[in-house]
Amino acid sequence: MTKDTQPIVVGVLALQGAFSEHIQLLRQAAKSLSAFDAQWTFLEVRTAAQLSQCEALIIPGGESTTISLVAARSNLLDPLREFVKVHRNPTWGTCAGLILLAEAANRTKKGGQELIGGLDVRVNRNHFGRQVESFVTDLDLPFLSQSGGGNMDGGHYPFKAVFIRAPVVEKILPVKEGPQVEEEALDETVIAPSRAPKGAIAKEAIGRPVEIMATLPGRAALLPNGVTTIHPEGGAGDIIAVRQGSMSGG
């Protein structure tokens, strides 16, 4: 049954990486949401004009250095920061997307790399090592059942999480409107430039705390040598998914 409501446009940044996979899964997810009576349009985003049509955005996995460099050369970095930080539109970053949405990151390529920002966290790139060290693990994701949903087939069982050269949230940073200057002072750490939020909703959103959505218990200690053991704030285990207002990443 079609209503004359406007479809909700969700963009997937399609500069490089697993954007096709995200579009396919969004289509599947939309089917299971048919009860909500909303119409959805999923859009591959490569230009500022395409981004301006979107109400929400997903930044997929891929190589964060590539996505960031191509975004800069495609004159898309500023529109992305406007979308994410000025308007605080709902944005979700997966893997490389989490790195781009972080306000601070380390283990970047030599000479650093550009971040979009939006999440007050510091991300450690390639934390879980190279391809040979990559792994799959069953994770309990409490927010899935808390939000009333199960897995996409309606079942409730652990989520199979795949970690391939994956980043980690190394530290939850203090929530602030300006740039994370203390982070910039650290060795080999880059920060995202700050952008002032516009409008009441965005201004409210920027003060929201960072919530930890998922952790990987005790994994860091098990890693093969060559990877630093780290102790993120907020309890044991590695933080692998976070949410702050309308921003989420994992």
Place this chain on the structure above:
Amino acid sequence: MATELPVVNSNGSSSDADKTNFALKSGLARMLQGGVIMDVVNADQARIAEEAGAVAVMALERVPADIRVQGGVARMSDPKMIKEIMKAVTIPVMAKARIGHFVECQILEAIGVDYVDESEVLTPADETYHVEKHPFKIPFVCGCRNLGEALRRINEGAAMSRHFTMADNESNFANVSLTVVRTKGEAGTGDVVEAVKHMRTVTREIQRASTMSNSELYVMAKEIGAPYELLKETAQLKRLPVVNFAAGGIATPADAALMMQLGCDGVFVGSGIFKSGDPARRAKAIVQAVTHFEDATVLAEVSEGLGEAMVGLNVSDLDEGSKLATRGW
């Protein structure tokens, strides 16, 4: 434009080792989509590639153009050089091994490279057998000229047992170690004609298979020397069941976009970058061209003033003996 490669359902338990193995090996391949992988022979070149926006670098001893000129046996690179490259960049590092040389593959895995290319560009070590890819923890990329060759390579990386039940959209070959297929093209020539031929051949054969009945597919499987189940899966998907890159002779942003419009998921560039007048600039232009492969305005912009392209050799002038693509089977 590439047909979608269906997402493997990630629900369910990870207790099945075959499934886990596949998730890791195919996952990295999917992360490389829409990207450019560049041949490099040292850490400095690797840094130039990373700054240009390469999704990965391919470490090798000599670029194909030099192997052509200098001749001799071309082998796996010095592990020391590969390790220097791994230290210099944060993107994945691939390395080439000779066809059939499984010990070179073992060494590359031990160093910790992220992908092995069992490559016809190097001198083959075995005239009969390709490397059995299944025992390796790292994924493989291989070249192909046609559908039969592509599916044979995929089959070498497939699990021996296929006993588990699959979700509807899941690959029947849940433990494929070969997760990227590339066209062979004719490496080191700067002539894209062979890569185009190989891509068009694969596409045409898939198109043909997709209209066939099961009994016709049995006959086709026999004709092209490929396993029936893999052929059937390919016919249903209307594309190869793994990520499919272009390689061999790509020298310009237009070449790269041509291969993307023909349906490739990404591009390898070998001699085309570091044998050109301004490698950094050309590399950046090719990266932009692969993202914006359907936008002729962007393609025109990035093609401007790139300086000297690699001189190149016409494939039609090569005698059969000096063609690299005929290595492997």
